[in-house]
Amino acid sequence: MALVVVFICVALVSIPLAAMLTVQLTSNQFVRETEQSLVKQGAIYAEVYRTQFETLEGPEIGSIPDKDVLAFWNASLHPLSSKIDVRNHPVLPPLPEGDLVKARVDPRHDTIMPTLGELAQFAGKTTLAGVIFLDHQGVGVGEAGLRNISTLPEVKAALAGEVGVALRARDDDYSRHPLNSISRDTGFRVFVAYPVLSKDRVIGAVLLSRTPLSLRKFVFRERDPLMIMGIFTLSGALLLGFLLLRLMSRPVRGLRDEARAIAAGEKPKSEPLRHYGMRELADLGESMLSMADTLDQRSQEIATYTDHVTHELKSPVTSISGAAELLQSEEMSPENRAKLLGNIHSESERMNTLLTRLREMSQLRQEAQKGPGSLPTMLPDLDGLTIRIVEPSEDELPLSNDHGEIILLHMAQNALAHGAQNLELQYQNGVLRISDDGEGISENDTAKLADPFFTTRRAQGGTGMGLAIVSALLEIYGARLHITPHSSASKTVGAEFEIRF
Numbered sequence: 001m002a003l004v005v006v007f008i009c010v011a012l013v014s015i016p017l018a019a020m021l022t023v024q025l026t027s028n029q030f031v032r033e034t035e036q037s038l039v040k041q042g043a044i045y046a047e048v049y050r051t052q053f054e055t056l057e058g059p060e061i062g063s064i065p066d067k068d069v070l071a072f073w074n075a076s077l078h079p080l081s082s083k084i085d086v087r088n089h090p091v092l093p094p095l096p097e098g099d100l101v102k103a104r105v106d107p108r109h110d111t112i113m114p115t116l117g118e119l120a121q122f123a124g125k126t127t128l129a130g131v132i133f134l135d136h137q138g139v140g141v142g143e144a145g146l147r148n149i150s151t152l153p154e155v156k157a158a159l160a161g162e163v164g165v166a167l168r169a170r171d172d173d174y175s176r177h178p179l180n181s182i183s184r185d186t187g188f189r190v191f192v193a194y195p196v197l198s199k200d201r202v203i204g205a206v207l208l209s210r211t212p213l214s215l216r217k218f219v220f221r222e223r224d225p226l227m228i229m230g231i232f233t234l235s236g237a238l239l240l241g242f243l244l245l246r247l248m249s250r251p252v253r254g255l256r257d258e259a260r261a262i263a264a265g266e267k268p269k270s271e272p273l274r275h276y277g278m279r280e281l282a283d284l285g286e287s288m289l290s291m292a293d294t295l296d297q298r299s300q301e302i303a304t305y306t307d308h309v310t311h312e313l314k315s316p317v318t319s320i321s322g323a324a325e326l327l328q329s330e331e332m333s334p335e336n337r338a339k340l341l342g343n344i345h346s347e348s349e350r351m352n353t354l355l356t357r358l359r360e361m362s363q364l365r366q367e368a369q370k371g372p373g374s375l376p377t378m379l380p381d382l383d384g385l386t387i388r389i390v391e392p393s394e395d396e397l398p399l400s401n402d403h404g405e406i407i408l409l410h411m412a413q414n415a416l417a418h419g420a421q422n423l424e425l426q427y428q429n430g431v432l433r434i435s436d437d438g439e440g441i442s443e444n445d446t447a448k449l450a451d452p453f454f455t456t457r458r459a460q461g462g463t464g465m466g467l468a469i470v471s472a473l474l475e476i477y478g479a480r481l482h483i484t485p486h487s488s489a490s491k492t493v494g495a496e497f498e499i500r501f
Contacts, residue, residue, distance in 0.1 A: 032082040034190045034212035035165060039080050041127055042163070042194025045206040048119065049133065049196045052112040053203055061106055062136040062201035065161025070200055073161070083165045084190065091188050092168045095209070098147035101139050109135040109204065117141070132207040134158075134193075140207065149207075158193035158205035166191040170211070255288060316347035372396045375427055378404035385416045390426040397427055398501050403473050408434075410470050411497065420494070433484075435496040441483060474499060 065073075072078050104110055113133055120131035134140040138150025138159055149155055157164030167188050189209045196204040323340040326332065332340075375397050379387050387408075397404055408425075411434050415423050420438030427433075471481050482498045 028084075028086040030212045031084050031086050031167070031190055034210055035082050035084050035192060037127075038129060038190060038192035038208040038210060039163065039194065041123075041129060041131075042192055042206045042208050045116070045120065045131065045133075045208075046194050046196045049112070049116060049204060049206060050198050052115060053108060053196075054198055056108045056111060058106065058108050060199060060201060062198075062203045063159060063161075064201055065195075065197075069161040073197055074200075080163055083163075084167060086167075089167050092153075092166055094169050094171060095191070096149065096152070097142055097144065098140075098149035098151075100144070101146040101148050104135055104139055104146065105137060106135065109139075113141065127210075129208050129210040134205040134207060136201075136203050138205070152193075154191050154193040155205060155207065158195040158207075159202055161195050161197065161202050163195065164191075164193035168209070255284070259288065259292070316351045319347045320344050373399050373401035373404045375404070375425065377401055378408050379425075380405065380409040380412045382412050382416055385412055385421060385423055387412060387423045387425065390424050392428060393426045394428055397432065398430075398477060398479075403476070407470050407473055407499075410467065414467065415495070418495070430501045432499040432501075433496065434499070435494060437494045439495075441495045477501060 064070075116133045120133070124131065132140040132142075132149075134149070134155065136159070137148065138152075138155050139146055139148050141147075150159060152166070154164030154166040168191055169188050171187075189211050191207065191209045194206045194208065195202050196206065320343075323344050327337060327340055373396070375389060375393070375395050378397070378399075378401060379389075399407070412423055415436035415438050418436075418438040418440075420436035423434065423436045425432065425434055467481065474481055479499055479501045482500060484496050484498050
C-alpha cells in the first residue's frame with residue numbers, strides 16, 4: 001500500500017513538471033523558427049547590401065574574419081543551424097540606443113542606406129521584422145540619428161564574420177522566474193545580426209529582430225485542431241478507463257468476493273463469474289474456482305473418512321473395552337479368559353489392518369501421475385486364482401507399473417475373496433475390462449461398492465478399503481472404475497468391472 005501511495009505522489013508531482021517541460025519545448029521551437037526566419041531574411045538583405053556596395057568605387061574597408069570563418073562563407077553551401085536554446089540562453093536587456101555618432105566614416109554607406117531602408121520598410125509589412133543596417137564600425141540609423149551599437153554581443157559577432165544571436169527583453173520590467181517559459185511569450189524579442197562580406201572583408205551587418213510566436217497565440221490560432229485532438233484524447237482516456245474497469249477491475253473484484261464467500265462458507269460450491277474480461281483472467285478464475293471445488297471436495301472427503309473411521313473403530317474398541325472389563329473378574333474360568341483374549345487379539349489385528357489401509361490410501365493420493373506401463377508385468381500372483389490376458393488386447397496402459405500392480409492386486413484379492421477361480425483382463429481403446437467367475441455383485445451393492453469401509457465380508461475380516469484404494473489411485477490418472485453387467489452368455493455368475501481412462 002505504501003508503494004502505491006508513493007507512486008501516486010510521484011505521478012502527481014511529475015505531471016505539472018512534464019507539462020512545464022512541454023511548454024518549454026514548445027516555446028523553444030517557436031524561438032528557433034523565428035531565428036531561422038530572421039537568418040533567411042538576413043541572408044537576402046546581406047546579398048542586396050553587398051551588391052549595392054560593390055557598385056560603388058572606394059577603398060577596401062572592414063575587418064578580415066578568421067580563416068575558418070572565411071572557409072565557411074566561401075563554401076558552395078553554408079547552411080546555418082539554430083543557436084538559441086530558451087532553457088539556457090540568457091535574456092539580455094532591451095536594445096540600447098547606442099552612442100551618438102556625427103557621421104559615417106565611409107560615404108558609400110550613406111549612399112546605399114536609403115535604398116536598403118526603403119526595401120526593409122516595404123518587406124517588413126509582410127515579415128513583421130525590424131531591420132537596422134550597420135556599417136563596418138557598427139553604426140546604424142536610430143530614432144535620434146546615427147548610433148554606434150558595436151558593443152552589443154550579437155553585433156560584435158557579426159562584425160567578426162559570424163552570425164550573432166540574442167534574446168532581448170522588450171521592456172525593463174522583464175525578469176526570469178520559474179514559470180518564465182509560460183509568461184515570456186510577449187516579454188522578449190529574437191535578435192539576429194547577419195554579417196555582410198565583400199572580398200573576404202566584413203563591410204557591414206544586418207541586425208534583424210522579431211517577437212516569436214507565443215504559446216497563447218499558437219493555441220488560439222490552432223484552436224480547432226487542438227479542440228478536436230482534445231476531444232479524441234478525452235474520449236480515448238474514457239474508453240481506456242472503461243476497458244480497464246471492465247476487463248480488469250471488475251473481474252478481479254469479482255474473484256476476490258467469490259474467494260471471500262467460499263472462505264467464509266457462504267457458498268457450498270463456487271460458480272463462474274458472468275464476465276472475466278480477459279482470457280488470462282478467465283484462466284485464472286477457472287483455476288481458482290477449480291481449486292476451490294477441489295478443496296471443498298477434499299474437505300467433504302476428509303469429513304466422510306473421519307465419520308467412517310470413527311464408526312469402524314468404534315466396534316473393535318468397544319469389544320476390546322468390554323473384554324478388558326470382564327478379564328478383571330477373578331471368578332472367570334480359564335476357557336472364557338482365553339476366549340476373551342482371543343477376541344482382543346483379533347479386534348486389535350482388525351484395527352491395525354484398517355489403519356494400515358487408511359495410511360496406504362492417504363499416501364497413494366499424494367503420488368504423481370506416471371506411466372505408461374506394461375500390462376503383462378502388472379499381473380499379480382495369487383494362489384487359487386488364474387489370471388490371463390484376453391486377446392485382442394494392448395500391452396501398454398496409461399499407468400505406472402507400480403500403480404498397476406497395486407490396482408490389479410486389490411482387484412484380484414477381491415475376486416478371490418468372493419469365490420472366483422479365474423480372472424480375465426482385456427485392454428483396448430482406453431478401457432480395461434476385468435471379469436471373474438466368482439459370486440457376482442448384487443444390484444443393491446453396485447452403487448456403494450467403491451465407498452470406503454463398505455464390505456459384504458465384515459464377518460470374514462473385510463475392511464471395505466480395497467476398491468476405495470483402487471478408486472483413489474485411478475483419480476490420479478483421471479480414470480474411473482465402473483461396474484458393468486456380465487457380457488458372457490456362458491456364465492451365470494461373476495462380476496465385471498471397467499476402468500475407463
